[in-house]
Every structure is written in structure tokens, then in C-alpha cells.
Amino acid sequence: MTNNQLVAQTKRDITIDPSLLTGADIKKYFDPQNLLTEKQIGQALALCKGRNLNPFANEVYIVAYKNRNGGTEFSLIVSKGAFLKRAAQCKDYEGFEAGVVAVDGEGVMHERKGAIVLPGDTLIGGWARVYRKNFKVPVEIFVSREEYDKKQSTWNSMPATMIRKTALVNALREAFPEDLGNMYTEDDGGETFDRIKDVTPQESREDVVARKMAQIEQFNKEQAHTDPEPAQTEEPIQGELLDGELEY
Numbered sequence: 001m002t003n004n005q006l007v008a009q010t011k012r013d014i015t016i017d018p019s020l021l022t023g024a025d026i027k028k029y030f031d032p033q034n035l036l037t038e039k040q041i042g043q044a045l046a047l048c049k050g051r052n053l054n055p056f057a058n059e060v061y062i063v064a065y066k067n068r069n070g071g072t073e074f075s076l077i078v079s080k081g082a083f084l085k086r087a088a089q090c091k092d093y094e095g096f097e098a099g100v101v102a103v104d105g106e107g108v109m110h111e112r113k114g115a116i117v118l119p120g121d122t123l124i125g126g127w128a129r130v131y132r133k134n135f136k137v138p139v140e141i142f143v144s145r146e147e148y149d150k151k152q153s154t155w156n157s158m159p160a161t162m163i164r165k166t167a168l169v170n171a172l173r174e175a176f177p178e179d180l181g182n183m184y185t186e187d188d189g190g191e192t193f194d195r196i197k198d199v200t201p202q203e204s205r206e207d208v209v210a211r212k213m214a215q216i217e218q219f220n221k222e223q224a225h226t227d228p229e230p231a232q233t234e235e236p237i238q239g240e241l242l243d244g245e246l247e248y
Contacts, residue, residue: 035064094131115160126167
């Protein structure tokens with residue numbers, strides 16, 4: 001074996017292959033405020049590796065945030081894109097339809113495709129149908145805007161897009177429970193684990209998610225600019241725990 005082959009074997013590109021992630025990587029890139037316990041780092045690592053979700057590709061977000069009771073909680077949030085990618089890998093997947101439910105000015109309810117809301121419409125919910133080859137009828141989901149709308153941030157500016165996405169994710173999860181049943185988006189509250197000590201961070205949960213997204217984008221830009229070779233990091237550490245969008 002040549003020296004070049006030996007060097008190539010020691011290189012890890014964690015931005016492409018989540019199976020190469022270690023607990024040290026999770027700590028370094030996704031817990032700069034040192035909020036996560038060792039158990040939670042292990043849970044985050046398990047979700048990424050066990051379900052082949054890449055945090056550097058915005059497939060999953062690792063978020064520690066302040067809750068309403070003053071404590072700090074830890075969530076793993078899976079993006080809509082990851083749901084669609086995983087569904088497309090299932091041999092029985094045959095596509096989907098999704099849209100919004102609106103009531104027009106005359107009080108008639110309509111299922112509109114996409115995220116279109118016409119003048120005079122009142123947006124009341126979202127719908128989705130996911131098709132499987134081995135199902136006689138599609139999995140059909142209707143969700144209420146009132147139940148999911150957080151009246152914050154993107155829900156204020158893009159309510160139709162958000163409620164459509166919520167309906168689609170729920171339909172995908174119900175259609176493929178063996179692959180998607182235990183994955184959760186931000187609209188479900190993420191996959192929230194046991195609380196950790198309150199260190200009184202000054203950011204809301206939405207602020208933390210936005211900051212994490214910006215950090216990942218900056219990291220990817222820096223890697224592309226400074227390192228044409230696969231990213232090199234420390235050697236994998238041993239003994240990590242293995243147990244378990246945001247794209248619009």
C-alpha cells in the first residue's frame with residue numbers, strides 16, 4: 001500500500017457521509033455553547049448515523065433551546081427534504097399530491113393544489129396524498145392550520161407553504177411508518193429528549209434553529225473555498241451512545 005493510499009484511508013468527509021460522524025464532531029459543530037450532555041450527544045449521533053441523516057446537508061438539525069419554564073431542552077429536527085429523500089428510496093413509493101384547504105368568499109371549501117391561496121380565500125388547513133404500489137388507496141391526510149400555526153416567523157410570512165408541508169410530512173410518515181414513523185420535523189416539536197441544566201441562553205428556539213442553519217452554510221462555504229480535498233478531522237473516538245427545516 002502506498003503512502004497516498006494510507007493518507008486517503010485516514011481522511012473523513014463528514015459533510016458527505018454521516019456514518020463517519022463522531023461525538024466529537026457533534027460537540028464541535030452543533031454544540032458551541034456546551035449545552036448537551038454526553039447522553040444527548042450520543043442520541044444525536046445515533047439519529048444521524050442510524051437513519052443516515054446528514055446535518056451538514058440540512059437533513060437534520062441539532063438544537064438546544066430555552067423552554068417556557070426556564071430550562072433548556074434538546075431536539076433533533078428532521079427536514080422535509082429528508083422525508084422526501086427517504087420516501088423516494090422505498091420500492092413501493094409512487095409519489096404524492098399536496099396542497100392547502102381554503103374557504104372562499106361564499107363559504108365553499110376547496111382543496112387547492114400547491115400553496116396557492118386566491119384573493120378572498122381563508123386558509124384553514126393543508127392536505128396531502130401519498131401513493132404506494134401495495135396500497136389500494138392513497139394515504140390521505142388533512143391537517144388544521146389552527147392546530148399547527150405558531151403565529152411566528154415563517155408561519156406569519158408563508159402560512160400556506162408551512163401548512164402544506166405539515167400535511168405532506170404527516171402523510172409520508174403514515175404511509176411509510178417503518179422508515180419515517182420515528183422522525184419528526186419542527187412542526188411536531190422535533191424529537192425532544194430529557195432536559196438538561198438551565199444555562200439561561202438568550203435565544204428562542206426559532207433563533208437557535210436559524211443560527212444553526214447559518215453556521216452550517218458558513219462551514220460548507222469555508223470547506224469549499226479552502227479545502228478541495230475531503231475534509232480532514234480528528235480520528236473517530238470510541239464508545240459513543242447509539243440510541244436516538246429547515247427546508248420549506
